[in-house]
Amino acid sequence: MFQALTEKLQSVFAGLRGQKSISEDNISDAVRQVRLALLDADVNYSVAGEFVRRVKEKALGGAVLKSVSPGQQFIKLVHDELTAFMGAEETALDLKGKISVVMLCGLQGSGKTTTCAKLASWIKKTEPNKRQLLVACDLQRPAAVDQLQKLGQSLEIPVFALSGETDPLTVAKKAMEMAKRDGFDVVIVDTAGRLHLDQELMLELEKMKNFLEPREVLFVANATTGQDAVRTAAEFDKRVQITGTILTMLDGNARAGAAISICEVTKKPLKFEGVGEKIVDLQVFNPRSMADRILGMGDVINLVKKAQENFDEKQSQDLEKKLRKASFTYEDYLKQMSMVKKMGSFKSLLKMLPGMDSLGDLDFSDKEFGKLEAMILSMTVIERQEAVELTHSRRKRIATGSGVPVDDVNRMVKGFKRVKQLFKGMPNMKAQAQKMGLKDMINSLPKDYRG
Numbered sequence: 001m002f003q004a005l006t007e008k009l010q011s012v013f014a015g016l017r018g019q020k021s022i023s024e025d026n027i028s029d030a031v032r033q034v035r036l037a038l039l040d041a042d043v044n045y046s047v048a049g050e051f052v053r054r055v056k057e058k059a060l061g062g063a064v065l066k067s068v069s070p071g072q073q074f075i076k077l078v079h080d081e082l083t084a085f086m087g088a089e090e091t092a093l094d095l096k097g098k099i100s101v102v103m104l105c106g107l108q109g110s111g112k113t114t115t116c117a118k119l120a121s122w123i124k125k126t127e128p129n130k131r132q133l134l135v136a137c138d139l140q141r142p143a144a145v146d147q148l149q150k151l152g153q154s155l156e157i158p159v160f161a162l163s164g165e166t167d168p169l170t171v172a173k174k175a176m177e178m179a180k181r182d183g184f185d186v187v188i189v190d191t192a193g194r195l196h197l198d199q200e201l202m203l204e205l206e207k208m209k210n211f212l213e214p215r216e217v218l219f220v221a222n223a224t225t226g227q228d229a230v231r232t233a234a235e236f237d238k239r240v241q242i243t244g245t246i247l248t249m250l251d252g253n254a255r256a257g258a259a260i261s262i263c264e265v266t267k268k269p270l271k272f273e274g275v276g277e278k279i280v281d282l283q284v285f286n287p288r289s290m291a292d293r294i295l296g297m298g299d300v301i302n303l304v305k306k307a308q309e310n311f312d313e314k315q316s317q318d319l320e321k322k323l324r325k326a327s328f329t330y331e332d333y334l335k336q337m338s339m340v341k342k343m344g345s346f347k348s349l350l351k352m353l354p355g356m357d358s359l360g361d362l363d364f365s366d367k368e369f370g371k372l373e374a375m376i377l378s379m380t381v382i383e384r385q386e387a388v389e390l391t392h393s394r395r396k397r398i399a400t401g402s403g404v405p406v407d408d409v410n411r412m413v414k415g416f417k418r419v420k421q422l423f424k425g426m427p428n429m430k431a432q433a434q435k436m437g438l439k440d441m442i443n444s445l446p447k448d449y450r451g
């Protein structure tokens with residue numbers, strides 16, 4: 001969708017790959033490049049500045065997760081901030097009230113008339129009990145009324161129009177009379193396209209707004225026009241106090257500038273997005289999904305999110321201390337495995353990490369983990385602390401207690417010893433432990449638990 005921006009941001013992220021941590025130095029350069037990429041995508045100048053200021057602040061102030069790389073954390077930060085700038089959450093259409101009027105406005109050819117029909121079709125699907133009326137108030141373009149009528153017909157939604165009338169306010173008044181009389185719930189008003197400097201048309205729009213008292217005044221913005229759309233939105237907002245924006249033409253050569261700046265500049269939510277010419281090509285605007293599409297890196301973002309949600313930093317630090325003292329027990333082993341498991345199935349995690357497929361098709365199933373847990377819990381305290389030798393008879397008892405064959409117990413013991421050995425052999429535990437990311441955890445898994 002926003003290919004040029006996506007590619008530029010991805011190259012910024014790639015530049016952070018291999019960095020050990022986020023520092024003032026490497027972040028400054030990355031942030032500068034993000035800013036340039038945003039400006040190139042026609043993001044408003046001050047919006048781009050504010051954007052990178054916030055990203056930088058969070059990057060330097062945030063908790064450092066060991067389980068994901070600095071590059072990945074930076075991607076997540078940019079993603080979070082993009083989402084926030086586009087409004088954070090989906091915003092519903094306000095259709096409360098006895099008759100809710102939705103008035104669409106915008107520049108010539110931005111997609112108002114088409115969007116009126118798309119919106120009516122969307123409401124028909126989501127709120128089938130609402131009776132809708134489309135109103136043709138674009139009297140500037142001769143074919144405009146006809147265009148809306150045809151669209152209404154195809155949707156089986158009535159269209160109110162007055163042939164020969166030249167004053168859109170009169171049409172609006174008559175339409176509301178009819179809506180009241182015939183018990184319509186939603187009235188969608190199409191208006192004439194205008195250039196923002198056209199005072200006469202602006203005045204007309206103001207009059208209509210004052211009379212209709214719409215629940216929604218939606219600015220229809222052509223996303224291919226980038227910052228122009230943002231400036232116009234601000235202008236319309238000043239005159240008719242818009243309640244939100246609908247971005248159109250996102251299927252074409254859209255520039256990310258409008259999507260990223262318009263909500264921040266107008267402080268009004270993005271409500272829908274038009275992604276094609278057909279009636280069905282309208283969807284609720286979702287800031288998170290738009291950020292995903294801008295970055296084109298949904299997989300990495302999910303990985304960091306999972307790590308943030310599930311990875312217990314405190315527990316990991318405690319384990320690290322124990323490892324350093326080489327007092328790693330079976331109980332710790334179980335804890336470590338459970339942390340690894342909490343991060344999700346290896347298969348899905350691995351797919352998310354660039355270059356990790358080489359580790360093969362790993363899986364750490366619930367069943368395998370269940371077995372491991374049962375075996376360790378069947379051990380006595382002294383066994384778990386490695387205070388006694390795990391003789392064959394002890395192993396047999398553990399196998400019976402946990403309901404697995406002795407072979408499984410043998411494999412588990414081998415796995416534990418491998419992990420313990422791994423840490424023992426490291427000369428500088430602290431440095432090694434710091435490097436200990438997901439990859440090392442996977443490598444430290446006993447082969448049998450890799451599926």
Ligand SMILES: Nc1nc2c(ncn2[C@@H]2O[C@H](COP(=O)(O)OP(=O)(O)OP(=O)(O)O)[C@@H](O)[C@H]2O)c(=O)[nH]1
Pocket residue numbers: 106107108109110111112113114115138141144192193194248249250251252274275276277281
């Ligand atoms: N590709 C694409 N085309 C769209 C989209 N929305 C509208 N269009 C097309 O853009 C053109 C203009 O759309 P209209 O709905 O007539 O725009 P308008 O704002 O009502 O135009 P005026 O009434 O002249 O001001 C039409 O050919 C639509 O089919 C969209 O999201 N994607």
Ligand SMILES: [Mg+2]
Pocket residue numbers: 112113114138144190191193
């Ligand atoms: Mg139109």
